Amino acid sequence: MYASVEDRLSEIWRETASRKMHDLEAGFKDALARLLHSDALRSSRHFSISPTASSSVDIVAAYMASEGVRVGLITPAFDNLNLMMRRRGVDVTPIPEAEFLDLDRLRDRVVQDRVGCVFLVSPNNPTGFRLSRAEFTELCTLCAKLGKLLVVDLTFRFYAEEPYDEYEILHSSGVSYFTVEDTGKTWPTHDLKASLLAYSADIAALARQIYEEIFLCSSGFALSLFAELFDITHEEGVAKCILDEARHRRARVDAALAGTQYRSTSGRGAVVLPLAWLDCELSGLSDLQVTDGLRSTGIAVLPGRHFYWNHPGRSSNFIRLSLLRPDDVLRDGLDAIGRHLPTLSS
Template identity: 40%
Template sequence: MTSETRYTNLTRYEDIGLNSKFNLADGHAHQGQNPTQREIVASLPELFHAAEQAFQSDSEREFQQAFYSLAGQHSAIGHPRTLLCYSASLSTDLAATYLASRGLSVALLQPCFDNLATILRRRNVALTPLGEDRLRNTAALDETLDAMHADAVFLTLPNNPTGFNLTPDRFRAIVDHCVAHHRILILDCTFRFFDISPLWDQYEVLEDSGVSYLVVEDSGKTWPTQDLKCSILAVSRDLYAGVLELHDDILLNVSPFILRLLTAYIRDTQEAGLERTVWRTIRRNRQALRRALAGTILTPEFPDSTVSVDWLRINRPGIRSEDVVATLGRAQIGVLPGDHFHWADHEAGARFIRIALARPPEWFATACGHLRDVVLSTPGFTA
């Protein structure tokens, strides 16, 4: 890849990263198997046989029960209006298709992963940016929401790439706003298991408020299952019939084998804890990256973030995200440019890159060392 190579979306950069020696591009779970997860892999024939013998509804119920229980979303256990999809992108496309069929517009968080905007635009949904910086400002929250001209509010919680999240009070304030202004609330919670704050039941707030909502959940960012994953699209009562009809047009069911496999991983995490199975690796890799970045032009923009990616600022005038991505790419290090995350204003993200952290720690430490060497040895990249 040369400095002139520019791709139109982040997924293309991720695809390049998949075939790089050091793939730090995509945010999927590639951290390797711990000892108990290796036991699950060894039991794949038994899981396959069990899936063959079970009713589909049993596999779905056990998966959702385990997922929502681990997430602390007890009001969602037994949720009667959930639809399963093979990916979060498919769930998002269902939401976009529903919005388009009703001629509804969306205020979408910025920055966010650009395929959210792309999917909505391909369905001809009108978009306006909702700046994360405005939501971070408590004093500006009401003013920001009141000034919006959109039929729906679309947030990613916690946010990829910045780790931004809402406190329970702010969450309720946005829910109340949507109820009062008859707006649909759309939530992408695909990174939820990286939030280390005390668990609280978001679905209880959603259901009790009567807000119109769509919530996208996903397993693919958390467990290293070679991209065998499942997304849940949870829907409020008033929207369910319309979304269900769209789901029926494209998908009968998610493989019961995949559901059984994911349930085994989730139950393993329930037993061992998120700290041991998820958070420890991410924290260790984030620390390794911070050490490697010391004294370079790359600095973490949000040092307290806990999600499985790091959002880095380029502290050198004249150096843009595309320059860093191209330079690292030539050294077989795949990362993502920040400009595409600012889907409505690429220039606002031109001084950032994103690095994925869900990788085996020893391998990741080697990648960090290589990254540091490349940055420090590149003319013009000195701090």
């Protein structure tokens, strides 16, 4: 499917050299909007493009630090989100996933903890938690009513089987927002990445100023390459290009775990992440015991405790296994896990 892009790399390079950066950035954003079927994103003029999603999050953190905003961050979540906020001097408080489903509890949390910004990851890494369209609309409406910023990390968005247009909802609600998009979780291009950082008009001036203090621009070649990949994915379909492979890999995890005391948990809603969040509770072993045992066989997985960033030292029953590995590496790793996990709890 991507062979045509590989054959055109030299041509894409030459075409990029003849175009202005402004046009390349607009082309990247518009191609992503086509793939998302989002007229709201296509018409938006308030965005910047960073080299990585982490770079975009760092700009968000710098904005929060500049404005003295306290951030309510979803938990569990990848701990680098908390680390980047704190490195910028931002005060961070946890918001458990369940509170995003109970707006009364969320309102109380925001008011009591003096939260100025709510930070959601959708779908969430590592659990796959995701709000429905109606629930996301209610969250945006609440944040707008309370005058709170909303940050939405959408870096795993293409693994949601029931997509909706977040940008339409954000624009309609009138909420002040940042969104973070990413190519690195979806298109395998080694270290070549690009991340769209979009924001509402009311915060655009400062957001763009901070961006320009950190970056001149992104790689024009990367923008052209990903615009082409977006268009191919749009033509072929997200299900065929992304979701079918994710489903296949998750099925291989389930097969490898058959007969063990470990369960692969599924996210809330129709989400098929390219990672497995394994529940080890029935084994009687902690996440560190499992990860140490697997490491002795040459298998590296992440202990779940690091995703509970507000209690990093607390024991966890979960481990996270990445499925974004070359096919032979994934095959050998799952075979070894299937053989080794039963012995860990025997």
